[in-house]
Amino acid sequence: xxxxxxxxxxxxxxxxxxxxxxxxxxxxxxxxxxxxxxxxxxxxxxxxxxxxxxxxxxxxxxxxxxxxxxxxxxxxxxxxxxxxxxxxxxxxxxxxxxxxxxxxxxxxxxxxxxxxxxxxxxxxxxxxxxxxxxxxxxxxxxxxxxxxxxxxxxxxxxxxxxxxxxxxxxxxxxxxxxxxxxxxxxxxxxxxxxxxxxxxxxxxxxxxxxxxxxxxxxxxxxxxxxxxxxxxxx
Numbered sequence: 511x512x513x514x515x516x517x518x519x520x521x522x523x524x525x526x527x528x529x530x531x532x533x534x535x536x537x538x539x540x541x542x543x544x545x546x547x548x549x550x551x552x553x554x555x556x557x558x559x560x561x562x563x564x565x566x567x568x569x570x571x572x573x574x575x576x577x578x579x580x581x582x583x584x585x586x587x588x589x590x591x592x593x594x595x596x597x598x599x600x601x602x603x604x605x606x607x608x609x610x611x612x613x614x615x616x617x618x619x620x621x622x623x624x625x626x627x628x629x630x631x632x633x634x635x636x637x638x639x640x641x642x643x644x645x646x647x648x649x650x651x652x653x654x655x656x657x658x659x660x661x662x663x664x665x666x667x668x669x670x671x672x673x674x675x676x677x678x679x680x681x682x683x684x685x686x687x688x689x690x691x692x693x694x695x696x697x698x699x700x701x702x703x704x705x706x707x708x709x710x711x712x713x714x715x716x717x718x719x720x721x722x723x724x725x726x727x728x729x730x731x732x733x734x735x736x737x738x739x740x741x742x743x744x
Contacts, residue, residue, distance in 0.1 A: 617666020
């Protein structure tokens with residue numbers, strides 16, 4: 511319970527605000543930071559914006575590696591290991607808290623939203639806001655402290671920004687002249703959607719509905735793109 515000397519006031523403010531509706535909302539939404547979900551979203555993006563999609567996928571992989579190295583360097587305990595009466599969504603985790611891997615992936619996708627559209631676009635703020643809420647959901651779900659989430663978001667955003675600037679030197683226009691520029695991403699999407707939809711265990715487990723909805727949506731998009739591209743080539 512929060513006291514006057516509580517060293518984790520922000521954590522308790524978020525984690526103690528749980529309701530049945532909040533559990534459903536954050537329980538599903540926090541799954542947006544799951545590794546396979548982010549990889550699938552990046553691969554889908556490659557079908558429409560090849561440079562941005564490749565940069566996002568590499569940024570996701572690189573930022574995840576950075577996060578894992580830091581996690582194992584510090585091995586900070588998670589809230590349930592330090593505090594009592596933590597409201598947990600999904601499995602109770604106790605180690606490798608800092609920084610949040612989910613929030614790192616969310617940070618990548620946060621910047622992707624603003625690179626995909628613009629700072630003035632409501633779509634950027636709406637999609638980016640969803641990924642910020644997904645990161646906050648890791649605090650609401652009792653598996654991370656706010657500092658874990660903020661650090662993860664920062665790593666993701668910075669890594670994505672560096673990869674995006676570097677991607678300016680890539681010969682993407684030449685790649686786009688090949689039919690494999692969309693067929694390879696299409697095959698990657700198909701494989702990722704199959705893995706996600708065929709028994710993949712989401713983290714947190716409360717986000718399992720995403721493992722059904724996202725593969726179906728991804729395959730529908732892929733079929734539409736495949737049909738249009740094949741018709742264009744004929």
